[in-house]
Amino acid sequence: MPSALPLGDPVPTDGSFPSEVRAALPSRAHRPFGLYVHIPFCAVRCGYCDFNTYTAADLGPGASRQSYPETVVGELEFARRTLDTADAPQRPLSTVFFGGGTPTLLPAEDLSLILRAAQELFGFAPEAEVTTEANPDTVTAESVQVLAEAGFTRLSLGMQSAVPHVLKTLDRTHDPQNVPTAHAAARAAGLETSLDLIYGAPGESLEDWSRSLETAVALQPDHISAYSLIVExxxxxxxxxxxxxxxxxDPDDQADKYLLTDRLLSAAGYQWYEVSNFSQGxxxxxxxxxxYWQxxxxxxxxxxxxxxxxxxxWWNVKHPAPYAQRVQQGVSPGHGREILDAEATVLEYLMLRLRIAEGLDVAEFNALPQIGQGGGTPIQDRHVRQLVDEELADAAAARPSEKFPQGRIVLTLNGRLLADAVTRRLAA
Known part of the structure; x- marks a missing residue:
């Protein structure tokens, strides 16, 4: 079953923002603004998945795939009204991401309808990135062409593995032979491509994982995500x-597979830019x-x-039926919300910045308003030196410079394996 939602404070039916959020909105005008569209439908629920997804048998009355696109458009219209009422700065969408679930279980025309509504309501920034996830069995050359013509720029294919017995363990039902076919269709339509892989499944050998990586690299996608399996x-x-x-x-097995991932992808010209993500540039x-990370x-x-x-x-109600009912009534579909306290803000800042290749700007971190106000303490030079001495942080990045007067903490390969431990140490 999908994981439970956090509790939080109730969301007003009109979706209005607290005064402190409204006051902070002008300072966010320079930051990118994105849209995530959740498509909660799957043909089959995979055994490892705890995402908020539903098969046809799970939906019950009050929700359907056929009516879903119009319901999402209704929420987008609600979002536009809510932001305008809050005097939020007008920011066109820099990125749009359709995730799931399996977005491409919906006809390409339905996804295009939602995208057109988003563009009409918010506008797109120049060179906006528009991505949809896809199961390799649910796209064709024709459907991908429709997506490209509608404004999608990127297709993220759920490959997971190239090895049939691993796919079976994961309850993945797609034909692995359809991955290169779907990838070629995306290329022919002019889309950038990404392949999503999962390592560490029960029964997966190091050789199995190597085969999956080599199969992915042979397709030469623009981007590869390699996630360790987490059993919820x-x-x-x-x-x-x-x-x-x-x-x-087995955590040791997963560590070995991550090291193999970095070695094979680096040799093929991919650069890590987030612990689990690699791109060709x-x-x-x-x-x-x-x-999300910035x-x-x-x-x-x-x-x-x-x-x-x-x-x-804030987060919306989980099931598609009450979600649709709220949107149809013109009220917020929000279930709960929270404003992070000082401690949570600092911990999240550390966790997210340490996961990316640019690393943590120590001076910027130490200047956070929450430091010394119950959210944590400044990072000292000795803390950085210890991480460098233990080969968890890059020595060159740690050196002070004109741009980074207290240096940066950029995790080494070993540091990436221990990213959570490094975060906890710096947050202590």
Whole structure:
């Protein structure tokens, strides 16, 4: 089952923002503004997945794939009104990301309808990045062409593995032979491409993972994401592991596979720019995901979708039926919201900045208003030196410069393996 939503404070039916958020909005005018559109439909629920997704049998009355596009457009119209009422700065969308679920279970024309509404309501920044995730079995040359003509610029294919027995363990039903076909269709339509992979599944050998990486690299996508499998409580896979039907996840095995990932992808010309993400250059990084890691703002549309604006987060009701009902009534589909306190703000800042290749600007971190106000303490030179001495941080980046007077903390390969531990140490 999908994971539970956090609690938070209730969202007013009109979606209005607290006074402190409204006061902070002008200072955010220079930051990118993105849109995430959640498409919650899947043909089959994968055993490891705890995302907010639903098969046809799960939907029940009050929600359908056919009516969903118009419902999402209704939320986008609500978003536009809410931002205008709050006197939010007019920011065109720099990125749009359709995720799921399986967005391409909807006809390409439906996705295009939502995208056109977003453009009409918010406008697009020059060179806006527009991505949709896709299952390789759910796209054709014709459907990809429709997406490209509608303004999509990027297709992110859920490859996961090239090895049939690994796909079976993950409950992935797509034909691995359809990955190169779908990738070629995206290329022919002029789209950038990304392949999503998962490593560390029970029963996956190092040789299996190497085969998946080599298969992905042979297609020469612009971007590759390689995520370690996380087994969440409440999923079918967690129950299988608990019953002894599958082996538990081995952190040492996952570390070995990450090291192999970095070696093979680096040799093929891919550069890491976030712990789990590699691109063929700066221009083909996922700018939408960078918005998340760099404290930008975005509106999340769809059931269970999360949004962020000026330090406030909110999230929508989970199930498509009550979500649709609220949108149809013209009230906020929001379920709860929170404004991060000083401690949470600092911890998140550390966690996200340390995950990206640009690293953590120490002087910028020490200048955060929350430092010394219950959110943490400044990072001292000795803290940086310790990380360098332990080969967890890059020595060259740590040196002070005119641009970075206290240096940066950029994780080494070993540091990336221990990113959470480094975050906890600096937050202590």
């Amino acid at each position: 409580d409440g999923t079918a896979m967690a129950a299988q592991i608990r019953r002894g039907e599958l082996a538990d996840i 700066v221009q083909t990084r996922s700018r939408h995901n960078l918005n 404290d930008s703002d975005w509106w999340g549309a769809g059931p269970g979708a999360h949004s962020h604006l000026a330090g406030m987060r």
